[in-house]
Amino acid sequence: MPGICTGRVVAVTGAGRGLGRAHALALAAEGAQVVVNDLGVAADGAGASSGPAQHVVDAIRARGGRAVRHTGDITTTEGAASLVATALDTYGRLDALVNNAGFLRDRMLVNLDEDDWDAVVRVHLTGHFLPLRHAAAHWRAEAKAGRTPDARVVNTSSGAGLLGSVGQGNYSAAKAGILGLTLVAAAELARYGVQVNALAPAARTRMTERTFAGTMAAPTDGTFDAMAPENVSPLVVWLCAAASAGVTGRVFEAEAGRITVMEGWHPGPSADKGARWTPAEAGETARELLAGARPPQPVYGAP
Template sequence: MTDSPTPAARALCDGRVVVVTGAGRGLGRAHALAFAAEGARVVVNDLGVALDGAGASLSPAEEVVAEIRAGGGEAVAHGGDIATTEGAASLVTAALDAFGRLDTLVNNAGFLRDRMLVNLDEDDWDAVMRVHLKGHFLPLRHAAAHWRAEAKAGRRPDARVVNTSSGAGLLGSVGQGNYSAAKAGILGLTLVAAAELAGYGVQVNAIAPAARTRMTEQAFATTMAAPDAPGAFDTMAPENVSPLVVWLGSAASAGVTGRVFEAEGGRITVMDGWRPGPTADLSARWTPTAAGEATRKLLAVAEPPLPAYGAR
């Protein structure tokens, strides 16, 4: 009598179809490759723009698709502008046409146009808001519509959304008023989506990653630099963030929704968000002077805020 062979361990995302936006480089590329390594079929979206959002090319997305296929995985490229209704809708269609389903959406696309507030042009504000905040909303809106239709048809999904915020959205970042505001908006969008979509079988979370990408390696060159010592742990490698994203995008994360996580190197932190602190209640209308006196007393016992990145 011979022993039966031990079945191969099932990969975390076997059978799942995952869309990753901004997946041609940096964090998005790392996420796409990590999902594929765990058995997911991946739609690799990237507009192929420069760091400031100029230009367009499908090459970055196609290169990631080729890398996934070379490793035995399945992937397709999508070069649509996900900050447009047409582009976001076609992103969902691409997943359905190629693989027949959609299970996970990772919103990651973005670029920078950094300026101090007194030098920040309206166009630079609008452009960053468009790609980060609108570029999260539209794919989420179209994916959610698909999942709602599935749920109403009796095919309740086990769907996941992972949004990408930033420490700049949590604390602010000097010289990045547009980026910080957009990333803070993504946190609010995440909380609303988690509440609204729970009934359709959709979980929505956000990450605030710290990693070396085109957007950070120049602005924070010293912090983001790779280690010089051979074999040393590269704390800022974008691949360090992807394991959490893959888990959040998998069925294994059941019950986790409406949460924000910082991810950096080997560290994962659950962010608590805004919670009530010290309070004074007069049970009547304050005068300005009395309100000020009460507020001073409350601030004296409150936890001080963490400083914005780059603050002196």
């Protein structure tokens, strides 16, 4: 039976391992033709290898699917442009982009140097922006030529981007930035037939299995593996499919068997003096408003 992504071409970044690999396999199982991007770096971003991407391509083809490898660096203009070009040259179209690539260099803020900040922000935030920019340019050109696409973008944020995470200031800032980028892209690209959403997944990957070893371990008794990355992929597949029409500018959490729509910032208690406050008045009023406000969710890892 045809799947919900039959005939669609989807590019997935960071698809050689973990969540990206699960997404690529699930998309192919639902009929998508997949561009499997992975630079093949270590967990901290060092090195490079074509092996991880090729292994996923081989797995998809072994199951009767269609996939092509892309090992360009999507944090560069050239690499991001070639990702889109690979889809167009191989399959003649691009229908969806799943931005997923990333790595960690965790440090407490007082020990976090500029290189580790820049590297993590580059792979997560710039690594979302550049593929999105080049895909969007293609879809805009198609729309202006009278071939309005039915396109999708799924960005990957994190609970760290929603709440913060101790020891992950660089990662949390980048993942929060992805949420802002998602909202802007959804608003700007709607006219060209593009829907843009974000996902904050919780699953066992190279980035989580050591940091959160206790909660990420796979069960040994045959019970449901709540942290398996494959649990997140069905929502990604649906968001890439034509069936998700009308869903854009949204942020979802996905973990185990649970899907949550995140509602973001909404105005809470407010006061308007109608004139300028004195500092003392502003402070007293702020405390009164805070007393009636919903308390924030705790930062991950906070005591």
